[in-house]
Amino acid sequence: MEPHQSHQSLESLARELAALPPSLGPVRLVGIDGHAGSGKSTFAGRLAAALGGAPVLRLDDVATHEEPFGWPGRLRSQVLEPLAAGRAAHWDPYDWVERRFGPPRVLEPAPVLLVEGVGAGRRALRPHLARLLWMETPREQSWGRGRARDGRELSDFWDGWERAELAHFSDDPSRPFADTLVHQSGTGYEWTSGASATSGTGASVTERDELPQA
Numbered sequence: 001m002e003p004h005q006s007h008q009s010l011e012s013l014a015r016e017l018a019a020l021p022p023s024l025g026p027v028r029l030v031g032i033d034g035h036a037g038s039g040k041s042t043f044a045g046r047l048a049a050a051l052g053g054a055p056v057l058r059l060d061d062v063a064t065h066e067e068p069f070g071w072p073g074r075l076r077s078q079v080l081e082p083l084a085a086g087r088a089a090h091w092d093p094y095d096w097v098e099r100r101f102g103p104p105r106v107l108e109p110a111p112v113l114l115v116e117g118v119g120a121g122r123r124a125l126r127p128h129l130a131r132l133l134w135m136e137t138p139r140e141q142s143w144g145r146g147r148a149r150d151g152r153e154l155s156d157f158w159d160g161w162e163r164a165e166l167a168h169f170s171d172d173p174s175r176p177f178a179d180t181l182v183h184q185s186g187t188g189y190e191w192t193s194g195a196s197a198t199s200g201t202g203a204s205v206t207e208r209d210e211l212p213q214a
Contacts, residue, residue, distance in 0.1 A: 014050035023130035025084040031120035034135030035142035044116040059117025061093035072124040121174030134178035
């Protein structure tokens with residue numbers, strides 16, 4: 001399958017995602033995964049705009065200093081279970097400055113919900129995704145971007161993050177299960193979808209973790 005490109009392609013990708021069957025109650029949950037610094041947030045924002053303002057759940061707001069990847073249970077109870085039942089989700093975003101959870105936010109069961117962040121394609125989420133997109137930016141390049149963006153004052157944080165991310169993807173990789181690989185170029189985005197996108201075992205072997213349905 002040939003890669004798609006440019007801003008018009010984002011609109012066509014948005015139409016493709018909106019036409020998918022719901023995967024979480026009435027919601028089409030679309031994961032955007034990749035290494036830290038790979039451009040997930042920017043891409044998610046542009047794709048959300050192409051979807052007419054689709055909500056974006058950022059996993060940076062779900063993770064914590066102490067548990068960068070220990071959030072599946074909290075995400076399930078606060079977000080996945082309510083949306084699966086067709087109800088609004090009430091979840092507590094983490095404040096990275098105050099190092100505590102902030103005031104609750106409400107997330108309505110929109111037709112398409114983008115969930116972006118490292119681990120968006122982990123095994124705990126895959127059964128509930130309508131599509132998994134992976135930002136195809138090499139790890140070292142991604143981490144270099146992130147370090148340059150955050151500056152020297154966060155170098156210790158990045159040292160710890162890199163170790164945690166390596167351990168996470170070693171135990172629970174996302175890329176082999178991605179439906180679409182997204183490449184960032186100087187003129188926009190290109191992506192490859194379908195069986196040719198990735199190699200490895202597909203999501204068919206993922207055990208389904210059942211949630212209550214609407």
